[in-house]
Amino acid sequence: MPAQDPHAGHSGDAEAADPSPGPLMEIPPPAEAGSGPPRAADAIWGADAMAASRKALADTHGDFAVLWVQGDRFEMQTGEGGDSYLWDLQGYYGGPTSRFWFKSEGEGETGAALEEAEVQALYARAIAPFWDLQIGVRHDFAGPDTTHGVIGVQGLAPYMFEIDAALFVSTRGDLTARIEGELDQRITQRLILQPRAEAELSAQDIPALGIGAGLDRFAVGARLRYEFAREFAPYLGLEQSWRTGAGAEYARGRGEASSALKLVAGIRWWF
Structure with missing residues (x-):
């Protein structure tokens, strides 16, 4: 006679043959789910006590104000056209849906007067x-003093591109625009390569500011930074810039090159 299966006839065989009911998440909720009052705890603890608890929860996890400041680019540049310096600072104070933004950019040649500088309040x-x-105002305080109205958008585009685009209307009626984009490519947890591009445009020639109509300036570059801490990262990089059209003519008229390749070194920080 063939040997019998020692497990034959045990209940485990019947259970194994039954289909699995699946995890609990696949079971539909009971019909009475969600049919109770929206704030049932008020009936137990009282509306005043629960209002204080809900406020504490919102203060901890909801719409509360924070301060954030970042020095995106604090750098020295060397290469065609001589040595220069540049800063690019921005930050905000406010909650997740409404904030006060402040921005400042500027640059100049080492040992010479400041060439470009601006502040924005938005x-x-x-x-x-x-x-x-x-929405806000921008004021240029290097060269001819100029005030602009500003409207723009800033955020994170698909594939993690950080975009900052703005339209400026000066008190003289000049219409200009600026678009900046950058992308952090993480090589290791601390080593990050950041390609960056920036374009400046104008609706008209502005001889007083040396700006030409159309695409006035375009720059592309890449910066390799090492984050000793998330809040502090020195970097090295290269940047190529071009002036085009009438903007290039204005630059050559001032004895400047219409294009330049520069080695950059700086620090990126935030708190």
Whole structure:
């Protein structure tokens, strides 16, 4: 006679043959789920006590103000056209949906007068996840003093591109625009390569500012930084810039090159 299976006839065989009911998440919720009052705890603890608890929860996890400041580019540049310096600072104070933004950019040649410098004060309102609409003023305080109205958008585009685009209207009626984009490519947990591009455009020639109509300036570059801490990262990089059209003519008229390749070294920080 063939040997019998020692497990034959045990209940485990029947259980193994039955289909699995699946995890609990696949079971539909009971019909009464969600049918109770929206704030049932008020009936137990009282509305006043629960209002204080809900406020504490919102203060901890909800719409509360924070301060953030970042020095995106604090650098020295050397190469065609001589040595120069540059700063690019921005930050905000506010909650997740409405904020006060402040920005400042400037540059100049080493040992010479400041060539370009600006500050911006902006009110920002969230218009989509990761995107702010910004409205405010900009003032240039190097060269001819100029004040502009500003409207722009800033945020995180698909594939993690950080975009900052703005339209400027000066008190003289000049219409200009600027678009900046950058992407962090993480090589290791601390070593990051950041390609970056920037374009400046104008609706008209502005001889007083040396700006030409159309695409006035375009720059592309890459910076390799090492984060000793998340808040502190020195970097090295290369940047190539071009002036085009009338902007190139204005630059050559001032004895400047219409294009330049520069080696850059700087520090990126935030708190």
